[in-house]
Amino acid sequence: xxxxxxxxxxVAEAVALCRPEVICAYPISPQTHIVEGLGALVKAGDLAxxxxxxxxxxxxxxxxxxxxxxxxxxxxxxxxxxxxxFMVEAxxxxxxxxxxxxxxxxxxxxxxxxxxxxxxSDSMSQRDCGWIQLFxxxxxxxxxxxxxxxxxxxxxxxxxxxxxxxxxLTHAYEQVDMPDQAQVDAFLPPYEPRQVLDPxxxxxIGAMVGxxxxxxVRYLAHAKQTMxxxxxxxxxxxxxxxxxxxxxxxxxxxxxxxxxxIVVALGSVVGTxxxxxxxxxxxxxxxxxxxxxxxxxxxxAAVRAALARxxxxxxxxxxxxxxxxxxxxxxxxxxMVRIHVRGYTVVAGLGGRPITQDSLLxxxxxxxxxxxxxxxxxxxxxxxxxxxxxxxxATRRSGPIAENLxxxxxxxxxxxxxxxxxx
Amino acid sequence: xxxxxxxxxxxTFTVGNxxxxxxxxSVQSSEARDNSxxxxxxxxxGCGEALGARYVVDAAxxxxxxxxxxxxxxxxxxxFSTPYPETSWQLPWLHxxxxxxxxxxxxxxxxxxxxxxxxxxxxxxxxxxxQGGDGGTxxxxxxxxxxxxxxxxxxxxxxxxxxxxMNTGVQRSSATPPAARTATTQPLGPEPGAEFxxxxxxxxxxxxxxxxxxxxxxxxxLHDLEAKVEKAMRLHGARxxxxxxxxxxxxxxxxCDTIRLARLARETGLFPVFEAxxxxxxxxxxxxxxxxxxxxxxxxxxxxxxxxxxxHPETIxxxxxxxxxxxKRFGLLAEESAA
Ligand SMILES: Cc1ncc(C[n+]2csc(CCOP(=O)(O)OP(=O)(O)O)c2C)c(N)n1
Ligand code: SF4
Ligand SMILES: [Mg+2]
Numbered sequence: 001x002x003x004x005x006x007x008x009x010x011v012a013e014a015v016a017l018c019r020p021e022v023i024c025a026y027p028i029s030p031q032t033h034i035v036e037g038l039g040a041l042v043k044a045g046d047l048a049x050x051x052x053x054x055x056x057x058x059x060x061x062x063x064x065x066x067x068x069x070x071x072x073x074x075x076x077x078x079x080x081x082x083x084x085x086f087m088v089e090a091x092x093x094x095x096x097x098x099x100x101x102x103x104x105x106x107x108x109x110x111x112x113x114x115x116x117x118x119x120x121s122d123s124m125s126q127r128d129c130g131w132i133q134l135f136x137x138x139x140x141x142x143x144x145x146x147x148x149x150x151x152x153x154x155x156x157x158x159x160x161x162x163x164x165x166x167x168x169l170t171h172a173y174e175q176v177d178m179p180d181q182a183q184v185d186a187f188l189p190p191y192e193p194r195q196v197l198d199p200x201x202x203x204x205i206g207a208m209v210g211x212x213x214x215x216x217v218r219y220l221a222h223a224k225q226t227m228x229x230x231x232x233x234x235x236x237x238x239x240x241x242x243x244x245x246x247x248x249x250x251x252x253x254x255x256x257x258x259x260x261x262i263v264v265a266l267g268s269v270v271g272t273x274x275x276x277x278x279x280x281x282x283x284x285x286x287x288x289x290x291x292x293x294x295x296x297x298x299x300x301a302a303v304r305a306a307l308a309r310x311x312x313x314x315x316x317x318x319x320x321x322x323x324x325x326x327x328x329x330x331x332x333x334x335x336m337v338r339i340h341v342r343g344y345t346v347v348a349g350l351g352g353r354p355i356t357q358d359s360l361l362x363x364x365x366x367x368x369x370x371x372x373x374x375x376x377x378x379x380x381x382x383x384x385x386x387x388x389x390x391x392x393x394a395t396r397r398s399g400p401i402a403e404n405l406x407x408x409x410x411x412x413x414x415x416x417x418x419x420x421x422x423x
Numbered sequence: 424x425x426x427x428x429x430x431x432x433x434x435t436f437t438v439g440n441x442x443x444x445x446x447x448x449s450v451q452s453s454e455a456r457d458n459s460x461x462x463x464x465x466x467x468x469g470c471g472e473a474l475g476a477r478y479v480v481d482a483a484x485x486x487x488x489x490x491x492x493x494x495x496x497x498x499x500x501x502x503f504s505t506p507y508p509e510t511s512w513q514l515p516w517l518h519x520x521x522x523x524x525x526x527x528x529x530x531x532x533x534x535x536x537x538x539x540x541x542x543x544x545x546x547x548x549x550x551x552x553x554q555g556g557d558g559g560t561x562x563x564x565x566x567x568x569x570x571x572x573x574x575x576x577x578x579x580x581x582x583x584x585x586x587x588x589m590n591t592g593v594q595r596s597s598a599t600p601p602a603a604r605t606a607t608t609q610p611l612g613p614e615p616g617a618e619f620x621x622x623x624x625x626x627x628x629x630x631x632x633x634x635x636x637x638x639x640x641x642x643x644x645l646h647d648l649e650a651k652v653e654k655a656m657r658l659h660g661a662r663x664x665x666x667x668x669x670x671x672x673x674x675x676x677x678x679c680d681t682i683r684l685a686r687l688a689r690e691t692g693l694f695p696v697f698e699a700x701x702x703x704x705x706x707x708x709x710x711x712x713x714x715x716x717x718x719x720x721x722x723x724x725x726x727x728x729x730x731x732x733x734x735h736p737e738t739i740x741x742x743x744x745x746x747x748x749x750x751k752r753f754g755l756l757a758e759e760s761a762a
Contacts, residue, residue, distance in 0.1 A: 056570030067530020206518030
């Protein structure tokens with residue numbers, strides 16, 4: 001059914017169609033609307049039988065999810081930013097135990113300075129935690145990915161994180177095509193656990209493992225993610241067959257066939273990039289965009305194949321490894337080993353800084369001319385950066401950094417996303 | 424003149440086996456027993472935690488007809504019971520993390536509830552316990568524990584209190600008593616050992632949550648312990664059992680003194696044994712023959728610095744005052760000895 005709705009609400013309805021049995025949640029923007037939507041559905045009895053637990057922290061949310069998944073229930077939670085970091089110990093535990101929990105991460109920056117707006121730092125901080133990570137380009141894809149995620153998680157017995165841009169997607173009202181219950185039921189079979197806490201067949205789960213088997217357990221997680229590289233495109237194909245829509249998969253190229261420059265990106269910025277690329281194509285520039293829809297497992301072969309015949313790769317990423325540069329770029333470079341292409345990293349949109357077409361056009365034109373610096377920060381305000389560096393050079397007690405910069409700007413935070421901050 | 428014989432223990436669960444009718448005696452070892460925590464685990468000789476867990480889990484198994492699942496926090500109990508490929512657990516058992524056993528228990532209970540409803544049952548027949556040491560309960564797992572209480576999730580949480588972080592080499596927890604030596608409260612300086620005025624009373628904090636059932640117990644009174652577990656399992660909602668379990672290794676006590684120390688902890692008044700329902704204390708186990716605290720302290724090397732030349736009699740007096748305060752606060756003295 002075609003409807004106009006908020007991204008979070010669309011995800012809530014999609015999760016509801018997956019017949020979750022236990023949902024646990026703790027509030028944090030910009031994820032709140034999703035679990036509020038689900039909470040309302042559970043409270044109204046629309047999902048019965050389904051338990052909704054209002055827990056006391058994200059650490060408890062993931063811990064409840066671990067217990068319920070191990071007891072054989074289809075389990076869902078959602079978080080973002082500080083919340084994801086607060087649950088990290090349990091995030092690793094869930095994947096280590098092989099529990100197919102599905103979690104939405106409404107991508108948001110990590111403090112300090114505290115910032116509620118979108119970037120990918122939260123999900124990227126967990127890229128090595130053993131969860132599958134899928135990134136949505138649009139609200140339609142976000143809702144479609146959740147339906148695929150339960151199927152993937154349960155088949156692989158591995159948790160899946162569906163990452164969607166906070167505010168940009170979660171709070172945007174867009175038209176989506178919402179499947180009906182029969183369609184989802186036909187696509188997603190009931191959960192049949194590989195391991196379950198059952199008095200009829202008692203097992204111990206979570207024993208201590210020493211050097212004699214730890215490497216093998218870890219390797220098996222890797223082997224499974226490698227298998228997921230095959231299953232993810234297959235599931236996307238099955239989804240397309242059943243629902244008639246393209247969603248998910250490993251990567252998706254746009255105008256890359258003859259492209260001499262390929263921009264690599266994740267999430268909703270791909271839409272903006274496509275329009276930018278259309279503009280540049282109209283000017284005769286051979287440029288395209290590659291969207292990485294599955295970041296873990298990293299689709300090395302698919303990325304390599306997509307970049308094999310291009311001359312130039314620009315990774316545009318909303319994440320940043322302090323002291324190194326790009327995070328996505330590091331993995332993309334690995335896929336480019338022995339392919340002779342020039343590579344650039346553009347760090348953009350941190351903490352919700354808008355990524356405008358004008359700015360994209362400016363950096364991409366420089367890239368095409370090979371005049372771009374290897375590591376570029378899109379629209380960085382050099383003025384306030386340099387002013388602060390000078391202040392630190394001049395004075396020992398130079399004071400708190402963020403507050404100094406805000407004072408320099410003179411007007412408080414740059415207006416980025418509409419709405420009141422709700423940390 | 425004939426004097427009536429006093430059966431001090433009748434009417435309580437502290438009665439020794441020989442005074443009880445056959446059917447009520449606690450069975451130490453029998454093939455019919457569940458042995459949910461089976462032999463062969465790696466606990467130290469005389470480990471109070473191993474003994475306590477064996478009685479608690481078996482009692483819960485009896486009370487639920489074997490329809491029981493356990494969540495376990497990291498700590499001695501977890502480490503000594505599952506040196507894989509061996510496991511001592513004869514029931515479905517899940518270890519997740521150090522600080523989340525209560526929340527994992529909540530998750531299991533939620534899943535069981537949904538499964539029961541799907542099967543057309545009003546209530547889950549399989550029940551849940553979550554268990555951990557004092558560190559995993561009173562410190563790092565405290566948030567999850569309080570959350571589980573506050574939501575009144577259908578979980579019995581058992582804390583095995585050996586008054587310190589034993590598995591990591593005997594460090595201080597918020598359940599470590601004043602003056603005790605641990606690896607992080609050395610018997611040095613003007614106030615040797617753990618400081619006075621710190622720590623928290625989690626059983627009373629549990630009572631303040633007004634959950635259906637809170638009880639304390641010791642491994643000296645196994646009958647009482649079993650009865651409390653059985654009572655807890657007859658109830659639904661959040662329940663808390665705090666069991667005093669001496670640790671010979673961490674306390675520097677003889678392995679053969681575990682039961683004796685547990686009994687002395689109760690009889691000195693240092694560890695009040697009580698029950699509470701819905702926020703009200705409903706029963707206390709009376710002290711039959713009050714014992715001065717030094718009888719208890721003397722048996723443990725962790726208090727050795729209080730005794731002998733260069734000892735600290737004033738510290739012993741402070742500990743005695745704590746015991747006296749408990750006796751008064753909980754009304755621990757039996758009428759006849761109160762006189
Ligand atoms: C997050 C985290 N912090 C610290 C540890 C290390 N650790 C494991 S067991 C333990 C001590 C357990 O003490 P307690 O809960 O009292 O149980 P006991 O061993 O005394 O029975 C500690 C500190 C850990 N496993 N996880
Ligand atoms: S250290 Fe203490 S709690 Fe741990 S196994 Fe030994 S006696 Fe038991
Ligand atoms: Mg302990």
